[in-house]
Amino acid sequence: MSENATTAGPMAADTPAPSQPTDTSSGADVATFGIILSLSFCHLLNDMMQSMVPAIYPILKDSYHLDFAQIGLITLTFQVTASMLQPLVGMYTDKRPMPYSLAIGMGFTLVGLVLMSMAASYPVILTAAALIGVGSSVFHPEASRVARMASGGRHGFAQSLFQVGGNTGSAIGPLLAAFIVVPRGQSSIVWFSAAALVAMIVLTAVGSWYTRNRHLAKPKPKPRLGAKGEPIVLSRGQVLFAIAILVALLFSKNVYSASLSSYYTFYLIGKFGLSVQSAQVALFAFLGALVVGTLAGGWIGDRIGRIPVIWFSILGVLPFTLALPHVGLTWTLVLSVVIGLIMASAFSAILVYAQDLMPGKVGLVAGLFFGFSFGLGGIGAAALGEIADWTSLETVYQICAYLPVMGLLTVFLPRIEQIRR
Secondary structure (H helix, E strand, O other): OOHHHHHHHHHHHHHHHHHHHHHHHHHHHHHHHHHHHHHHHHHHHHHHHHHHHHHOOHHHHHOOOHHHHHHHHHHHHHHHHHHHHHHHHHHHHHHOOOOOOOHHHHHHHHHHHHHHHHHOHHHHHHHHHHHHHHHHHHHHHHHHOOOOOOOOOOOOOHHHHHHHHHHHHHHHHHHHHHHHHHOOOOOHHHHHHHHHHHHHHHHHHHHHHHHHHHHOOOOOOOOOEEOOOOEEOOOOOHHHHHHHHHHOOOOOOHHHHHHHHHHHHHHHHHEEEEEEEEHHHHHHHHHHHHHHHHHHHHHHHHHOHHHHHHHHHHOOOHHHHHHHHHOOOOHHHHHHHHHHHHHHHHHHHHHOOOHHHOOOHHHHHHHHHHHHHHHHHHHHHHHHHHHHHHHHHHHHHHHHOOHHHHHHHHHHOOOOEEEOO
16 A cells, blocks of 8 residues: 555656646647638738739729720739749749748738839839739748648648638728728728738748748658558659649639629629629629638538539539529629639639649649639630620620539549548
């Protein structure tokens, strides 16, 4: 009995010791969760400022007497710098991480907003749009990498939380433009440079955390496993072919989304006689549906797999896109929200699927799917602007209605399963 008591003494003394790592771990979890929240908040600010570019198109069109082709060229300029540079940034930072590039990139956005507020000619407008785009191209690959670093292995959760910030910002940007920029004019855009300044301060703190935790940036790639747990070996050609299909699927999704984000307000104003502010509210509803759809797509994909979500979100939206050009105002508003909900559900599934295809290349995958695919949507928007000038916006939506047919390409994707802890 005394032996037990003697033994119990040291054990009792040592009992609190194991709790120390637990507390430390808990503190680390809080710290890394705060990093993800900070990135999501900055993603909100970044995409809010981005979404203001198409939201102020009606002001620019009236003030500078622009045609739809020139509007499309603004979108193209913005998308090329905001999107197509991202894979290059991602490839570079995969090899040479740059912790403070997030804050520097946001500085480009700040300068672009100030220039946009003072622009007195079309070339200056293009330059301002390009600078805002450069800031975005630097932000997305590195921010996605840091979110993954801070995830503690919960990559899906971190990515969805990060993405929700961006989608929310994209939704509220046009609303702020409708109630602040439209009544007060182009010069009021400068007010939003304060958001870029706040983001720079937050991202500087994130960069400090990134510098201290660089060892988390290069986790060991996990093997891909099939449904029965067997290893899946894909050749380089098979991986590249699958990536090409994913980009094509996002092209169809993003060209259609660009047709709504760039020309939806003009369509509602021209066909149904809505005011600019009412049309901006309708655009806000569509962009808000993208937020809900993104969350739903990630949640459902975790439970039933990525491939079924991709099938449904691309091909399943076809009946609604076909109906949109032929219905009245009420159903136009309803269908646009339904289309946004369904189409947005694809992104999380496609991104996670691509990460499984290319483990260890977070920056490249993020740059490719946040950037290059959206840039293709920008090229599509420019082409749609030309078509609208030649014909009408109704013709544009009749043509775009068939883009979801590209969802049939999903049949060529290799069946792989995400590893779950």
